Amino acid sequence: MDLRDFEADNSVSCRLSSPVPDVCRTEDCCLGIDEAGRGPVLGPMVYGICFCPVSRKENLKNLKVADSKTLSEAERENLFLKLDKAKGFVGWALQILSPNTISTSMLQRVKYNLNALSHDAAIGLVQYALDCGVQLKEVFVDTVGPAEKYEEKLSQRFPGVKVTVRPKADSLFPIVSAASICAKVARDHAVKDWKFTEDLGRVDTDYGSGYPNDPKTKSWLLKYLDPVFGYPQFVRFSWSTAQTLLDSKAVPVHWDDDEEDGEKAAARQNNTSVLSYFSRSKPAGNTHTRETHRFFTERRLQSIDTL
Amino acid sequence: MTTKKKRSAHTSNDSWVVIAADSALDKTKLDDGDPTFIRLRNPATGAASQYLFSRGDVRLYEVKAFVEDFHSWFIDQTVQRDGRLLYVTPMDPLFLLLPYLQSGAVEGKFQPLQQIVMDEDYPGCTRMLKCTQALDTLQHVADEKVVGSQKFHRYSQEKTMDWLKKKVLNTVSALKKSDISVGGGVKSTTYVRVKQETDVTEEDYLRYAHGLISEYISEDLSKDLHKHLQLPEISSPKEVEPPSKKRKLSDKPVEAGEDYTKFNSADFARKPPKKMTAAQKTLAKVDKTGMKSMSSFFSPKVKQEIK
Numbered sequence: 100m101d102l103r104d105f106e107a108d109n110s111v112s113c114r115l116s117s118p119v120p121d122v123c124r125t126e127d128c129c130l131g132i133d134e135a136g137r138g139p140v141l142g143p144m145v146y147g148i149c150f151c152p153v154s155r156k157e158n159l160k161n162l163k164v165a166d167s168k169t170l171s172e173a174e175r176e177n178l179f180l181k182l183d184k185a186k187g188f189v190g191w192a193l194q195i196l197s198p199n200t201i202s203t204s205m206l207q208r209v210k211y212n213l214n215a216l217s218h219d220a221a222i223g224l225v226q227y228a229l230d231c232g233v234q235l236k237e238v239f240v241d242t243v244g245p246a247e248k249y250e251e252k253l254s255q256r257f258p259g260v261k262v263t264v265r266p267k268a269d270s271l272f273p274i275v276s277a278a279s280i281c282a283k284v285a286r287d288h289a290v291k292d293w294k295f296t297e298d299l300g301r302v303d304t305d306y307g308s309g310y311p312n313d314p315k316t317k318s319w320l321l322k323y324l325d326p327v328f329g330y331p332q333f334v335r336f337s338w339s340t341a342q343t344l345l346d347s348k349a350v351p352v353h354w355d356d357d358e359e360d361g362e363k364a365a366a367r368q369n370n371t372s373v374l375s376y377f378s379r380s381k382p383a384g385n386t387h388t389r390e391t392h393r394f395f396t397e398r399r400l401q402s403i404d405t406l
Numbered sequence: 407m408t409t410k411k412k413r414s415a416h417t418s419n420d421s422w423v424v425i426a427a428d429s430a431l432d433k434t435k436l437d438d439g440d441p442t443f444i445r446l447r448n449p450a451t452g453a454a455s456q457y458l459f460s461r462g463d464v465r466l467y468e469v470k471a472f473v474e475d476f477h478s479w480f481i482d483q484t485v486q487r488d489g490r491l492l493y494v495t496p497m498d499p500l501f502l503l504l505p506y507l508q509s510g511a512v513e514g515k516f517q518p519l520q521q522i523v524m525d526e527d528y529p530g531c532t533r534m535l536k537c538t539q540a541l542d543t544l545q546h547v548a549d550e551k552v553v554g555s556q557k558f559h560r561y562s563q564e565k566t567m568d569w570l571k572k573k574v575l576n577t578v579s580a581l582k583k584s585d586i587s588v589g590g591g592v593k594s595t596t597y598v599r600v601k602q603e604t605d606v607t608e609e610d611y612l613r614y615a616h617g618l619i620s621e622y623i624s625e626d627l628s629k630d631l632h633k634h635l636q637l638p639e640i641s642s643p644k645e646v647e648p649p650s651k652k653r654k655l656s657d658k659p660v661e662a663g664e665d666y667t668k669f670n671s672a673d674f675a676r677k678p679p680k681k682m683t684a685a686q687k688t689l690a691k692v693d694k695t696g697m698k699s700m701s702s703f704f705s706p707k708v709k710q711e712i713k
Binding site: 327354355389391392393394395398399401402403404405406 | 443617
């Protein structure tokens with residue numbers, strides 16, 4: 100699998116895709132969606148779609164695609180090569196969500212959670228298939244969150260397409276299995292030869308599975324924790340594993356949307372809290388006879404007595 | 407996921423980020439010593455503030471700090487926790503001399519400057535006597551007498567008022583030139599103004615400039631200047647307090663604020679009287695003719711009507 104497009108800039112989201120087979124533009128098609136790398140604290144999350152004509156579903160079964168989790172890495176590689184060879188009737192597309200995209204989405208001011216991120220990646224891929232002229236009639240999805248809600252959301256988004264959302268869809272429908280293999284192979288490759296944008300010298304690549312409960316992953320996280328910057332972009336900062344380590348080992352960083360107790364925060368910002376208007380005594384800070392002119396307060400300028 | 411982070415107190419830094427006028431750091435003269443920061447008495451607050459003397463104490467500069475929460479600096483390869491930005495801007499040293507001249511004026515005598523400008527708490531203030539800029543302009547705020555080779559000075563309120571008025575007018579033109587909004591509507595400088603303010607009067611400018619100049623003079627002088635400028639008094643909205651909760655007693659009969667008759671309606675049936683104890687029963691049988699009810703003792707209004 101050629102990941103060069105992603106590796107050119109692994110800080111952003113990237114789409115990779117196979118050419119669209121001609122039959123898919125003329126015949127009714129089915130499409131499977133699955134994801135790889137949802138749980139790990141390291142590396143990207145990859146969304147994959149696979150599509151083929153409804154009439155060729157049997158051919159797909161003959162390829163013996165199965166749930167990617169039951170396969171060894173070598174078997175997955177093999178199956179992906181087979182899928183890629185079947186380009187006469189099978190097409191695929193991938194959305195690689197870089198760990199940096201995940202971190203910045205989940206930690207931004209208006210939180211964009213992992214489920215929404217996942218749903219939007221899936222929707223984007225289905226839309227991509229439609230835009231390429233694939234005659235979509237059926238879509239099969241392995242669920243993220245409650246299956247019914249997700250199914251309703253997708254059905255509304257794509258009227259005219261029959262959407263089936265099922266838990267464990269990757270073992271029920273071969274087309275979903277195929278999608279899961281594409282996603283998993285892409286993720287394996289991306290993690291294996293991760294190009295670190297940071298200047299870390301020779302990086303110890305023995306980070307284990309990347310899952311939070313893997314002791315290898317944990318010790319790797321500790322080793323590459325910078326007190327000021329935290330981690331390389333390879334790490335999902337929004338994962339609680341990463342955050343807990345940052346809270347205990349790194350320098351505390353305060354943002355203006357950090358949660359704080361209302362009255363304390365107000366006092367620190369020199370605002371009078373609403374509560375103070377209900378008490379008789381005036382807040383202590385206001386004993387100053389004159390207030391600084393608004394020219395200075397509006398510009399956050401103040402005199403200082405020490406440097 | 408968010409854990410509470412405690413903010414420790416700011417510690418002093420060994421470096422600052424400063425924007426200073428070139429003249430403040432002038433290095434052409436080599437023998438007069440370096441520009442130095444100094445603590446002097448702030449003429450408006452009476453407390454200490456930071457100032458800067460240029461090389462040879464020729465010119466005076468004030469130090470203002472831009473301070474806003476949640477800011478830090480990246481300086482080359484280091485992080486500076488304090489996100490302050492210091493501004494070193496030229497300042498008229500007469501403002502700093504005024505309080506000393508004023509306090510000397512009580513005796514009404516002409517005195518040599520060395521006797522006027524003395525301060526136990528801020529011994530550095532004598533350096534202002536070397537400040538040529540101050541000495542050259544002293545006649546704006548004080549009467550001068552020359553006896554032999556010595557100069558004597560006496561504070562003049564009239565001169566000072568005229569001088570301050572000129573300062574205000576200069577400020578007004580500066581405000582207009584730099585398009586600073588002086589109207590009441592603006593709360594934040596971060597908003598980009600699309601429409602030009604049209605309803606700003608000359609008085610608004612005067613008032614704003616007076617407020618700015620007042621940042622550099624004592625409160626008494628500020629009030630005098632206010633009169634001198636013939637600015638009409640406006641009561642600040644902050645002084646308007648909501649009416650106190652206690653209502654004044656009036657002679658008018660008290661009327662119920664709520665309609666209690668609803669409790670008398672048929673569908674709001676009273677609860678059946680509770681069972682009386684044996685003692686209450688015997689009390690109830692007592693002849694009560696001519697006895698006042700207990701409640702009548704608590705309502706003086708009823709008494710008056712009886713009379």
